[in-house]
Amino acid sequence: MVLDPVVTDAVQLPRRRLSRAEQNDAKRRLLLASALEVLTEQGYQAMTLEEVAERAGFTRRPIYTLFGSKEQLALALFQTQTDRFTQDMLQVQPGRTLKSTLKRLAEMHSELAASDAFRPMFELQTALNGVALRDEAIHRAFTEFLGSQHERFVAWLAHVCEVTGQRFRAPLDRVASLMEAGIAGLTTMGFLDPSYQRAELRYHLLLAFVD
Numbered sequence: 001m002v003l004d005p006v007v008t009d010a011v012q013l014p015r016r017r018l019s020r021a022e023q024n025d026a027k028r029r030l031l032l033a034s035a036l037e038v039l040t041e042q043g044y045q046a047m048t049l050e051e052v053a054e055r056a057g058f059t060r061r062p063i064y065t066l067f068g069s070k071e072q073l074a075l076a077l078f079q080t081q082t083d084r085f086t087q088d089m090l091q092v093q094p095g096r097t098l099k100s101t102l103k104r105l106a107e108m109h110s111e112l113a114a115s116d117a118f119r120p121m122f123e124l125q126t127a128l129n130g131v132a133l134r135d136e137a138i139h140r141a142f143t144e145f146l147g148s149q150h151e152r153f154v155a156w157l158a159h160v161c162e163v164t165g166q167r168f169r170a171p172l173d174r175v176a177s178l179m180e181a182g183i184a185g186l187t188t189m190g191f192l193d194p195s196y197q198r199a200e201l202r203y204h205l206l207l208a209f210v211d
Helices: 020-042 049-056 061-066 070-089 098-113 116-132 136-164 172-190 199-207
Strands: none
Touching: 020 049, 020 061, 020 070, 020 116, 049 061, 049 070, 070 098, 070 116, 070 136, 098 116, 098 136, 098 172, 098 199, 116 136, 136 172, 172 199
């Protein structure tokens, strides 16, 4: 299975008359698709609102109306793509044991993190981390989003435990936090040294929480 977090569905404005809410939703999706394209080609620092708007067929005004700023647009893009990635990852069906399930999870994440398509989202998250240090609104929204992703992961781990009849050696909330931190570290190191992207390392990290 090839996971690609930067795949965005083609977006076109329908010909029928749209309500204002529908128009805004269509514009939002067009701008996010355009931003993803520019981000992939140029990176976050070089990405400009002018380029994003032009590729979507708009002026900059809809960006300010729908998002507010480059930082808010970037955050919305990160949320959309990360949510897609999380949904794909948590579709891993529990196996007979915790170990077999975690092995498959490690393989899927390693496959994604090692792909060229994942780099733009990793760079975007790194940039947003820096923005969040000085922008309270971005920090709050960023933290809330990551918290929602964490809750989804905890719920998935609980489901796996229920299906397999096995348990982790610590409370699920703590296990999820440590797993997320460990995998994030391996992902970061993997962009410096590809050997850190190996599924085997992720699997052994996850196994540390299984009795």
